[in-house]
Amino acid sequence: MFIEFIQSLYDQSRPLPENPNDYSSILEDIEYFHLSATVYSLLKQQGRIEQTPIYFQNQLQKEHQIILYNNLYIKNQLKLVLDTFEANGISAIPLKGILFAETYFGHFSARRTTDIDILIRKEDMEKAKVCIQKLEYNVEGDWPSYHFHRTFSKMMPHSSVPLTIELHRDILRENSSSLEIEQFWKHSAPLEGYKHIKQLSEVHTFYMICLHGWKHGMDSLKYFIDIIQTIHVLNHKIDYDALLKMAKNDQTLKRLTSTLTVVYNQ
Structure with missing residues (x-):
């Protein structure tokens, strides 16, 4: 419910x-x-x-x-x-x-x-x-x-x-990514x-909020709300192609895509 x-x-x-x-x-x-x-x-x-x-x-x-x-x-x-x-x-x-x-x-x-x-x-x-x-x-x-x-x-x-x-x-351990x-x-x-x-910036705020949720295993609905609210406020400003390219370069792509997949599935 x-x-x-x-x-x-x-x-x-x-x-x-x-x-x-x-x-x-x-x-x-x-x-x-x-x-x-x-x-x-x-x-x-x-x-x-x-x-x-x-x-x-x-x-x-x-x-x-x-x-x-x-x-x-x-x-x-x-x-x-x-x-x-x-x-x-x-x-x-x-x-x-x-x-x-x-x-x-x-x-x-x-x-x-x-x-x-x-x-x-x-x-x-x-x-x-x-x-x-x-x-x-x-x-x-x-x-x-x-x-x-x-x-x-x-x-x-x-x-x-x-x-x-x-x-x-930093926002991640240095040895855990190339961020x-x-x-x-x-x-x-x-x-x-x-x-x-x-x-x-808006894109780095969204990126950071997603990585923060991932870091905590998305174990609370507050992480879902943070991501959903940011998506709604930014509306169509998020360039997902550019964001995913950034994450690939940073070696955080799996973290980002898994986090967003869980959120969008809900």
Whole structure:
């Protein structure tokens, strides 16, 4: 039932479930996959929230409000980090998270965010580490030479779960593909209000989101939603021939095609 519900969100010619009792199991799945904010936002944007039962609306709104406050804190922390990098001349590209929600879901609160991921040039990593530590984030564990990111964290107000920042120098392990991370930098554009902070191009955003889902084995519907939402927002802008050629050069073609096959089959 939940897959049919998701399909109706992205194909408005499909009616939403008419039986109020169906929404109980749908709500369980929404909460299990942490999709309350996204489903609530999509239904509001489409003007269809009132076509669902009151108890369903109320629970989604309650969960959305919690996520809004959580994401607002993370949004402010992201700005603080980016401003610090900008002031220190450190090039950076935010990945996923708040910026992705704003650009592809329409609002920073429309997608649950739990951490901050930022792409940093390899030569800037130590300088960026110092900046993050000055913002009172603690380094988590050792950093093996083969790993492509470094993790920092600090406690969030009114939460038992810390906020984590991951500074990436790549998006895949270097020995697992031939991915050219420089292409991501080359095709990025300055984020509004910044000189050193960039935003991924549309094609590299889609590529990155697909690889992220693959990395996690597509084991959650949130990865499906991220990919589907990006496809719907970009509409016909995605040049699949060029994307597949890029993936072939990067030796990620099987990862990309298997991920997209699973998504399109649904």
